[in-house]
Structures are given as C-alpha cells and as structure tokens.
Amino acid sequence: MGHYEAPIRKPLVTGNKTYHQISVDVAKPIEGQANKQWWIVFSISMVLFLWGVGCMIYTISTGIGVWGLNKTVGWAWDITNFVWWIGIGHAGTLISAVLLLFRQKWRMGINRSAEAMTIFSVMQAGLFPLIHMGRPWLAYWVLPIPNQYGSLWVNFNSPLLWDVFAISTYLTVSLVFWWTGLLPDFAMIRDRAIKPFQKKIYSLVSFGWSGRAKDWQRFEEISLVLAGLATPLVLSVHTIVSFDFATSVIPGWHTTIFPPYFVAGAIFSGFAMVNTLLIIMRKIFNLEDYITLQHIELMNIVIMITGSIVGCAYITELFIAWYSGVEYEQYAFLNRATGPYWWAYWAMMTCNVFSPQLMWFKKLRTSIVFSFIISIVVNIGMWFERFVIIVTSLHRDYLPSSWTMFSPSFVDIGIFLGTIGFFFVLFLLYARTFPVIAQAEVKTILKSSGDNYKKLRDKNGK
C-alpha cells in the first residue's frame, strides 16, 4: 500500500499518538479492572441470556408448540431472528475483507470489533434453526454424512441445506480471518503481561508470534488471500438465505432481486450494529482517538448508500408486482402496505428507507447522538423487514379460509431476548480480554494518517 496520502484527507488517528502510546491505549481495558458500568451491563445481559436459555429448554422439552406458530404461519419469529442476526454478521467481513481489497485505511480502527460482532451474531443466528429442529442433538443430520439408514441423504435441492454449507463455511473463514489479525495483537498483550497466568494464556492464543519479518510477510499474504475468499463468501451467505424464500412460489417471496437486495440489507443492518457497539465502546474505553468522528461519518455514509439500495429494491418490488399483472403478486404487496400488518410495513419503510436519507446532511451524519439513534432505528427496521417478508407473505395464503394472524408467545420473545443477552455477554467478555483495536494495523497507518505526522508533513510543505 502506498504511504503517501493527499493532504485533504482527514487524519484517522488523532491525539499525537506514538507507537508506544497505541499499545498502552489498546492494552488498557485488558490490563485494568472492569468498572461498575461494565458489571451492570454484563449482569443485565447475563439475566437476559439465562432467561433465553430457560425458554430454549422449555421449547425443546415441551415441543415447538409452545411457540406462536400456527398452520398458516409455520415460519415466523424464529426465521425472522435468524435472518436478522445473520444479516448483522455481514458488516464484519465487509469491513475486514472488502474494505481491505479497496485499500480503505479507515477500516483499521473498527475491523476487530466488527469481526467479533460478526462471529457472535452468526452464533446467535445458528441457534434458531438448531432449536427449531426440535431435537437439536440430531443436528448433525443436516450434514451429508455417510450413514447406516440406507439411502438416507440430505436434500441437495434445498436452499436450506445450502444455508448449512454457506453459513458454516462463512463462520469458519471469518473466525480464521479474525484470529489471524489477532495474532500480533495478542503477542503485544503477551509481551506486556506481568502475571504468569496471563502471559501463558496470551502466549497460547498468539500461536508463538515472533514479529520477525517472515511472520509479517506471511501475515500480509494470508490476509489478502482470506480477504479474497471472504468476499464471495459474504455475498454467498445472504444470497443463499434469500434463496430460502425466493426459490419458492409464494407471492412476495419469489422475486429475482432478492439475492443482491438481501446482501445490501445485511450490510446495512451490520453497519448499524457496528455503529451501535462502537459508539458506546469508544466512549467507555476512551478510544475516541482511534474510532474518530471520521470513522463514524464514513459508516453513516455506508448506511445511507445501502439504505438507498434497499429502498430502491423495495420500490422495484412494489412496482414490478403491479407491472407483472399477476393478481397474487399484486395482492401480496397491497396486503403488506394496507393489510392487518400495515404497521410493520410502515415501520420498515420509515426506519429503512426514510431515516437513512437524513444522512445526506453533514450536520446529522457527524453527530454522535444522531448516529447512535439512527443505528438503533435501522436495526429495528431491519428486524421488521424480515418480519414483513416472512409473516405478511404467509399469513394470507391462497386459501382465504385459512387466513390468520401470527402473535409471538412469551417463549418466542424470550428466546429472542436471550440471544440479544448472549450476544452482549460475548461482546462484553471480548471487550475485556481481546485487543479491541487492531493495533498492529493501526500502527502501519500512523505515519501516513496520524494527525501529528500529517501536521509535520504540512509544515515541511510536502
């Protein structure tokens, strides 16, 4: 990567940092004690998580009947949550892989936490199909394993099976990518550790990183290869999730724009979640010099772009439903907008299409409070999007006598809240034990993008 940077680019590391100062800042949350706020949030998350575990146990021991599903709406809350979490998981890989290929230096302040978020949210997503199986101890049956039941094989024609392959591959590659990036940072923590136990643990997880030139050369090479692999993977995951719906012949589900539009929506919600997490984290851990306003503004712009793409897809679907002249297709969309679930549709439209357009105003997209609010709004909107696609398309099927409504049971809600709790438990533990900024990478851009070096260069007139 070239080290020259145009003077009009804004600094990505502020606060006159030196290499040593970066190490100190990044190691601080790990080496210090957890504060009260951390414990409060952790306890709340833990309670939610445990409540969710209780609901899961209740579901599995009693049966799927404890959910709000009925004969017409046989797929609702669980798959909505599944797609929601999977979608959130897209931002991490996008930031780490796609932005790496595009040589975007601003990714370095945020990629570590975004990737952690990816892995944790894919884990939440994976729980839903697992529980929905009813007998999760037979989950390995989704894999094409040679068996003694005669010709009992998985259905290779089913997009649900493709999901199994896509998501497990994605999780594996994301995990490897994340850990590869962590190696030099873990080694930095290891080298600073005073207590033998910590030293032992961080030695183990840093895989004996030595910091020799050869290590770095391999590191750069593998990062590029993994980025190249992860890019089609990140597209494939939500593409195949969209196939779950689009291969069917259900009006509102079968539409060809689904694959790219699901991917755009996933990136949209993922970036919103990154913003939610990082806006809090930078404050609590005093990382404002690494996750600057510039980072937040750029993420807001990504949210605006992907939100516009998603909005364009909504309008396309709506228009083509009319244009197609297919009665069922037309009704599906009319029912979305004006039927009994109109509020879900308009919640989705407001949160996903209208609110990101406010980011056109520089004042708003550089306001921390506003960014935080929008990031929450977008996540709510993207949850409603999946709910609208799934429930409103199903609840009025081809046979009006079976038309019905869906309402979640307390178990449905409990499991969803449980995954939110679980997600935050994992993220909070991560924030206390992992280097939350990719400090080795940030150090590589310090001299080109650090504010002190930029000033020095301006002074010397280069």
Place this chain on the structure above:
Amino acid sequence: MFTLTNKIKTFSIALIVLGLLGIAYGFYSAPSTIEEAKQIVASSHHDDGHASSYDDHSNEDKGHDEHGDGHEMSHDEHVFHQLANRPWAAIYVAAFFFFMISLGTLAFYAIQRAAQAGWSPLLFRVMEGITGYLLPGGLIVLVILLFSALHFNHMFIWMDPEVVEHDEIIRNKSGYLNIPFFLARGVFYLAGWSLYRYLSRKFSIAQDKANDNSNHIKNFKLSAGFLAFFLVTESMMSWDWIMSIDPHWFSTLFGWYVFASMIVSSITVIALLTIFLKSIGYLEKVNDNHMHDLAKFMFGFSVFWAYLWFSQFMLIWYANIPEEVTYFITRLEDYQLPFFGMLVMNFILPFLILINSDFKRLNWMIVTAGIIILIGHYMDVFNMIMPSAVGDQWFFGIPELGSVMFFSGLFIYIVFSSLTKAPLEASGDPFKKESEKFVY
C-alpha cells in the same frame, strides 16, 4: 493535449461507412411483405443458416398467441414481423451496447468522485472522453425508440394498438407502457445523465487551473446526487428500453443485471483506451498499478455479473412459473450458442485469465480479456433483445456486423474527439499526487 491523428480518423470513418453499407443491406434484404418473408424463410431453411427450427413458435411472442382473445395472427405474418424487425434490432443492439458503455463509465466516474478515490484521478480524462459519447449515443437510442413509436418496426409490440386491444395483460400495463410517457421518460433519463456529465466535466476542467478545491468539492456533491438519480433511472431505463420488448415478462433483478453488464463493459473500455493511449505515448504517469486496479475491477465485476446472472436464472428456473420461465425457454431453445457462449466469455474466461495477480499487470493479458468481455457483453445485450424482437429468425450476419461497425466507428470518432478537448491529466485534482504515487 491529445490530438486526433489521421489514422484514427480514417479508421473510424471507414468503420462508419462500411457499417452504413451493412445497415443499408439489412434494410434492403428485409422483407416488406408477407410473401417476401415466406420466400426468405423457405430459402433459409435450405441453406441452414442457424440451428433452430422455424416451425416451433410455441414459446415466443405470447402477446400474439396466448392471450389473443380470438385474434390469431397468422404464422406467416408473425415471421414477417420478425424478419422485418431484424435490421432494426441489429441497430438497436449495437446502439444500446455502445451507449451503455458510456453510461456505465459515467457511473464509474461518479463513484470514483463520490468515494474520493485516490488511485483513479489520472484516469479521469479518459473516462470523461468516453462519456463524451453519452449524449450523441443516447440521442440515437431515443431516435430508434421514436421510430418504433412511429411504427416503422414491430420491436415493442405493446406500441401496437391492435395488439394492446386484444391483450389484457399489456392493457393493464398501459398506464406505464404507453408511447408518450415512454418517450418522455427516455428524454428525462438522458437529460438527467447528460446534465451531470456536462456539469462534472465543467468542474473537472475548471479544477485544473483553480487555486482552491471548490470545484472538486462541487463535483463530489454533484456525483453523490447523480448516483442517487442513477440508481433509480438505470433500473427504469432497463425496464423501458429492454424488458418491455418482452411485455409479458418481468424480473425485479433485471435493472441491476443490466447494470452489471454495463459497468464491466465500461471498465473494460476504460482499460483498453488507457492502454492504447499509453501505447502512443500519452498518459506517461499511468503505470502498472493503475492497470492492475482496472483489471481487478474487470475481474470483480465479471464475477458480479455472473452472480446476478445466476441469481436471475436460477430463481426463475427453480420456481418454474410459466409467466417467467418462458423467457429462458426461448433462449435455451433458440439461442443456445449465444446463451452459453456468453457465459463462457463473460465469466469463465475472464475469471481464469484475470485471477492471477501478475496477469492483471500485463497489458496484452488485459487486452485479451477485455476483447473477450466486450464481445461477451455484446452477446448479452443481443440475448436480451433479439429473442423478443426477431424470435428464432436470428442470425449474426451483415446487418448485425454492419451495425456494430457503424457504432464502433462513431464511438471511436466521438470519444477520441472529446479527448482532444482537454488536457489528458486532471492536473488540479487534489488527489492527483496520490494517484501518481500509489502502489499496490
């Protein structure tokens, strides 16, 4: 400053003249009565011009057959329309293809500006040269559409009041598919795109001699606005100008699919033109790193195109709903060679050639891949338009070749002329130095 050499001028004018001859031959040989059409079919049946059988009309032009309400157009009349459409469709495919290259380049250029890209400012003038074709190319497309609207041909069957009267499906769409609104939309799209092209070019040249970055900032804002406009109008343009040729068929992905074809062809042309200009001694600051980046985009968007192609094809094939699947049945039955050929040329070959890092830095490799990509995407446009316009009466012959020659000649002439109008280096761009110094 770039000066138009006599060689380029002669070459492009020769292409235009030869192309015109081919186009004229196309019109001359097209039938003007049903009787003539019957004779042509009878003779072509013997010399076996193409593999498909002309008897099987079950899948195309549902507008006439399936929803006829007792209005059965005779088979001969149908073939006559197809054969009479052929020279028009040949012109339209080529006109749209070259127009799409300049429109895609405009979008790529706007993306570079809106993204504040640091690698590409050295190529801005090359892109601006290609977008010089936008307005003339777009006007030609509009004129062809106007001729369709005036019933000189039968490519857009929904423009025929006779057809609409007997076809309920098309009738229900007439709120959108009607001639005045259709033409007005076309003028609106082209006006919007041309306005952006005009203004961004003006700011770009003004920035060359400016003391501050105000023109650059104006261009940044303008480009972001244009991209929002483009996002909507590009899809609508694809529905109007291509999808409506098959007025019963619909696909929500279609607009983005056309975009994928457009952007990969455009980046390819940017790369080819850059290599050519370098080879005759211009753009000395452009180096392998810039070519590498362009080739990466050629590779990436080829894969992206394949992704969208697969998404559209697979979903329609898998669901197998009659309203939709007819589109691909026609292509699989009557267009096997261009249909599968384009998959090889647009995905497999560029993928294999350009996956290697070192190959992306070799000009002759980029040129090889680029030529394959351009032919492949011409075939893509061909596959989008021809099956509905001429059915199984297709052939790549003198009218098609002539049209390609005519429009390539015109394209070359206009693009190179617009290159002469400004320095080839956007010298005042604040990212110019970054673009010079960047290394991959």
